[in-house]
Amino acid sequence: SQTIHQWPATLVQPVGSPLSLECTVEGTSNPNLYWYRQAAGRGLQLLFYSVGIGQISSEVPQNLSASRPQDRQFILSSKKLLLSDSGFYLCAWSVQGASGELFFGEGSRLTVL
Amino acid sequence: SQQGEEDPQALSIQEGENATMNCSYKTSINNLQWYRQNSGRGLVHLILIRSNEREKHSGRLRVTLDTSKKSSSLLITASRAADTASYFCATASNSGYSTLTFGKGTMLLVSP
Numbered sequence: 001s002q003t004i005h006q007w008p009a010t011l012v013q014p015v016g017s018p019l020s021l022e023c024t025v026e027g028t029s030n031p032n033l034y035w036y037r038q039a040a041g042r043g044l045q046l047l048f049y050s051v052g053i054g055q056i057s058s059e060v061p062q063n064l065s066a067s068r069p070q071d072r073q074f075i076l077s078s079k080k081l082l083l084s085d086s087g088f089y090l091c092a093w094s095v096q097g098a099s100g101e102l103f104f105g106e107g108s109r110l111t112v113l
Numbered sequence: 114s115q116q117g118e119e120d121p122q123a124l125s126i127q128e129g130e131n132a133t134m135n136c137s138y139k140t141s142i143n144n145l146q147w148y149r150q151n152s153g154r155g156l157v158h159l160i161l162i163r164s165n166e167r168e169k170h171s172g173r174l175r176v177t178l179d180t181s182k183k184s185s186s187l188l189i190t191a192s193r194a195a196d197t198a199s200y201f202c203a204t205a206s207n208s209g210y211s212t213l214t215f216g217k218g219t220m221l222l223v224s225p
Contacts, residue, residue: 104155
């Protein structure tokens with residue numbers, strides 16, 4: 001069966017520090033991969049999605065970046081965090097080529113102080 | 114901007130009652146999906162309804178879709194305290210490859 005792992009679960013970082021959130025998927029090949037951010041009391045905002053290794057599409061301009069160094073690995077990064085980067089970050093995957101369901105990780109809670 | 118908008122924003126009911134949540138969207142869709150999120154957790158897919166379907170059932174869940182009104186509803190029958198969660202609708206457009214666009218969610222509280 002397919003599983004998705006996301007870490008770290010909780011992170012407290014000072015303003016200006018770097019960020020790296022990692023997500024890996026097991027049990028499937030060539031998935032679509034996604035990073036969403038959820039601000040308190042709000043819906044999900046799509047940040048990045050990827051349909052293959054090295055292929056990243058950005059939905060929202062920001063100081064975050066994403067990379068997909070391997071088929072089932074998706075990394076969210078920042079060189080210098082802002083206060084506004086605080087939030088709940090969710091990684092998800094879906095079957096390639098379909099407008100089907102998303103399978104989400106358990107999320108990473110980022111607090112920037 | 115958000116494609117789906119859920120209504121109400123919050124709903125409080127007693128165990129055993131039915132809960133109805135609504136979702137409205139703006140553009141043509143390929144399908145509409147409902148997800149559930151327990152506090153501080155990831156989202157879990159509940160049900161998908163395609164644009165050519167009008168109603169779908171899954172256990173205690175019933176989803177309707179009215180493409181002429183660009184709206185959907187999620188009915189949870191005989192609610193339980195364990196149904197307490199936030200519920201989101203998400204739409205997939207029918208214009209080529211698309212990603213899902215989520216609404217802001219309805220927070221459901223079911224009291225014992």
